[in-house]
Amino acid sequence: MQPIAKQKHFLVSKVITLEIPEQPIELVEIESVYSKKTTRIAWRDLMDTDRWIQGWK
Template sequence: MTNKLSPKKLLLTKWTAVKPIAKQKHFLISKVILLEPPSEKIELVEIEAVYSQKTSVISWRDLSNSELWIQGWK
């Protein structure tokens, strides 16, 4: 099952890591990172762990990999 993701609509969406990352499962997209103009394509997003507030930067395309991420909090 492939999720159709729109990078422009990712901000503040909720995600569950299939395999916990540093004992964290629930994440929120806290920032959408644009590449330098003129392209201004979204390549990266900053995810924030709900419990610890630690942030990481990942490719937004990784979110469509159902072996890594589930949309919503499960």
């Protein structure tokens, strides 16, 4: 919910898979809607409602 590099609207642009298909997904790539810059984060971080909320609120 706090802006990252002055950006506050992101979408998940890529799911980062490991070389071993049986391994669970650990990372996702998020893309800023405004600047198109990308950042990799742990997908579980998206569940932290103190940091992220879903939708355009």
